[in-house]
Amino acid sequence: MVFEKYADQLYRCNRCRQCRYVTGKPLALIDPATGAPRENAVMPSCPSGFLNKFAAYYASGKLMVAKRILEGLHQIDRKTAEIFYTCSLCGACDYQCSLNLADSESPNKLEFRPSEIFEEIREDLADLGFGPMPNHIKFAESIRQNHNPYNESHKDRLVWAEGRNSKLPSNGNVIYFVGCTTAYRNPAIAKATVNIFERAGIEYGVLQSKGYSNEWCCGSPLLRTGQRKLAEEIMRHNVKAIEESGADTLVTSCAGCYATIKRDYAKVFKDLSFEVVHSSEFIQRLIRNGKLKPKQVDKKVTYHDPCHLGRHMGLYDAPREVLKAIPGIQFVEMPRTRKNAWCCGGGGGMMSGFPEMASKTADVRIQEAMDIGANAIVSTCPFCEVNLTKAAEIFHRDVSIMDLAELLV
Ligand code: SF4
Numbered sequence: 575m576v577f578e579k580y581a582d583q584l585y586r587c588n589r590c591r592q593c594r595y596v597t598g599k600p601l602a603l604i605d606p607a608t609g610a611p612r613e614n615a616v617m618p619s620c621p622s623g624f625l626n627k628f629a630a631y632y633a634s635g636k637l638m639v640a641k642r643i644l645e646g647l648h649q650i651d652r653k654t655a656e657i658f659y660t661c662s663l664c665g666a667c668d669y670q671c672s673l674n675l676a677d678s679e680s681p682n683k684l685e686f687r688p689s690e691i692f693e694e695i696r697e698d699l700a701d702l703g704f705g706p707m708p709n710h711i712k713f714a715e716s717i718r719q720n721h722n723p724y725n726e727s728h729k730d731r732l733v734w735a736e737g738r739n740s741k742l743p744s745n746g747n748v749i750y751f752v753g754c755t756t757a758y759r760n761p762a763i764a765k766a767t768v769n770i771f772e773r774a775g776i777e778y779g780v781l782q783s784k785g786y787s788n789e790w791c792c793g794s795p796l797l798r799t800g801q802r803k804l805a806e807e808i809m810r811h812n813v814k815a816i817e818e819s820g821a822d823t824l825v826t827s828c829a830g831c832y833a834t835i836k837r838d839y840a841k842v843f844k845d846l847s848f849e850v851v852h853s854s855e856f857i858q859r860l861i862r863n864g865k866l867k868p869k870q871v872d873k874k875v876t877y878h879d880p881c882h883l884g885r886h887m888g889l890y891d892a893p894r895e896v897l898k899a900i901p902g903i904q905f906v907e908m909p910r911t912r913k914n915a916w917c918c919g920g921g922g923g924m925m926s927g928f929p930e931m932a933s934k935t936a937d938v939r940i941q942e943a944m945d946i947g948a949n950a951i952v953s954t955c956p957f958c959e960v961n962l963t964k965a966a967e968i969f970h971r972d973v974s975i976m977d978l979a980e981l982l983v
């Protein structure tokens with residue numbers, strides 16, 4: 575029976591619909607005007623439901639649709655599949671769900687995770703021939719041929735390092751996993767990150783073979799869109815390359831690479847021989863042990879929690895500690911922050927599959943940042959940065975969007 579393996583999960587949802595909103599659990603929302611906690615504040619949590627304005631797009635609706643498919647009351651078709659793909663897998667519904675009684679910021683404390691069910695359902699939809707979406711098939715083909723989803727030549731993966739005074743090292747205790755989005759769409763992040771390593775005297779390397787990058791896409795775009803088989807092929811390449819380098823630490827700039835390698839690779843390969851660290855954690859360690867002294871930056875900034883770093887991995891404090899250590903920074907929080915953060919809208923295959931919705935979701939976030947008077951949105955994910963920057967261009971928003979590492983050079 576289709577979807578039978580989800581039966582236990584699907585019947586748990588009681589359709590209370592609490593997952594649609596960020597509510598006071600405990601009251602975490604502040605009044606942007608006064609900075610004071612709001613009484614009984616309720617704000618949307620789910621970009622998919624909020625922007626599509628139809629019950630089926632919320633987690634509660636998707637679970638109901640899946641249940642009807644399981645019971646044979648609804649036949650899967652392309653439109654139904656599209657509903658499951660119109661979701662950034664942001665995980666906001668996981669934390670707002672009334673079935674999760676522990677009020678925790680840790681993904682390990684969640685007893686019921688609708689977003690994980692939706693990700694698994696995508697694999698089934700792909701097996702049944704109803705998924706993924708056309709643009710997801712195109713980027714998978716590019717990953718197969720070029721090792722990146724952007725249809726860029728693999729030979730250009732290290733173009734960001736051209737013009738350096740010294741050769742980019744290929745070995746060290748620390749391997750810097752640059753990621754496709756940083757390498758091809760946001761090279762300033764890669765340049766800033768290696769600048770930080772070099773100023774702090776870190777022995778680092780970037781995976782290379784025969785003069786070219788030996789790093790392939792981490793596989794996150796494939797896993798999120800139900801294309802696991804190819805994802806596991808490329809995972810094997812990356813793990814082999816990292817382990818052969820002998821490094822004990824892998825640093826990623828991208829929240830998606832971080833969650834994928836630390837969580838999803840570990841599920842497939844059990845014991846990884848290296849520690850996976852996000853650049854914000856690495857920078858936090860460098861500042862704590864005195865190896866990096868942040869320079870003065872006079873800006874009023876807010877921090878956007880990438881879903882893959884915050885809700886999915888429970889990493890909220892390191893970026894904030896780094897921001898607060900930068901002299902001159904005025905740091906302000908948005909009303910929806912940490913586990914309650916509004917997703918940028920780019921993840922889960924949304925930016926390629928449903929670009930208009932990805933941009934509209936990002937614009938909601940930009941408005942939230944502008945409402946508290948921030949003139950820069952800082953994030954720790956090149957993918958969030960690309961999606962927010964694109965939305966700022968489309969909707970003519972006067973706000974700068976940058977990565978944490980860029981504030982430290
Ligand atoms: S994962 Fe995010 S976008 Fe998808 S249903 Fe849950 S809250 Fe909505």
Ligand code: SF4
Pocket residue numbers: 586587588589590591592593594633634637667670671672673688
């Ligand atoms: S997913 Fe959780 S919060 Fe949402 S309707 Fe079901 S039980 Fe309620």
